[in-house]
Amino acid sequence: MTGPDLDALAATLRAAGCVFAEEEAALLADAATDGGALADLVARRVAGEPLEQVLGWVAFAGLRIAVEPGVFVPRRRSELVVREALRLLGEGEARDGARRPVVVDLCCGAGALGAAVAASAEVELHAADVDPAAVRCARRNLPARTVHAGDLWDALPRDLRGRVDVVVANAPYVPTAAIALMPPEARDHEPATALDGGPDGTDVHARLAAQAAEWLAPGGYLVVETGRTQAARTVALLAAGALSTRVVTDEDLDATVVVGRRRV
């Protein structure tokens, strides 16, 4: 393809409301195989589809994660879950280096969190999601046989019960009424199953917490992303599930994580 006019492309994207128009123009031009393909990509972006779904990938924790239309786009703030999980795994390995720790990415979407943990630690990884589009996408980012389809814990192989060292979970936590206030990119292009956490945002956290102690190994951890306003309720739910809890925040990432631990 002869070089596209990046200035014109950026002007088109800026007019459509893209804040980082120059960067996006370069990325879209790079992703397109010819002029026709570029026109299609630009049309999708101008129509409001998230850049990452148009490109087919997102940068996450130093990895390039495949994302598809209709699948939640992994957010940078979720890197806090990964960082916390890796820290806990580091401590665990110091205690027992004899076997690979079992890590589960529940509500995995594209599988970014699990992929990032597995990229930095020797683990036996499993991932699961209820949405067939997410499962398909995660199977591009993780070994396909390790990605399970189904509702929360029910999706996992039975023999993991009581053996899971760390669960990472970015489950839906947007209060139902707040979805209408989200940017159109999320509201219109990410499925409600990926966003809707029920009236106060913690319905899925309640279901995660209720069975966590059954699936975690003694001393195992559940590392859950939550919202600033949901954190107290997420803590209460994990505590009600017999886990000891603490909250980790990162101002730069605007991220809040609740860590629950099954007592030894």
Ligand SMILES: C[S@@+](CC[C@H](N)C(=O)[O-])C[C@H]1O[C@@H](n2cnc3c(N)ncnc32)[C@H](O)[C@@H]1O
């Ligand atoms: C906020 S998205 C996060 C996806 C991924 N963890 C990430 O951070 O990129 C929540 C995900 O939870 C999945 N999900 C919602 N309810 C679920 C359930 N009951 N069982 C399993 N997965 C569920 C959705 O399909 C969606 O992929």
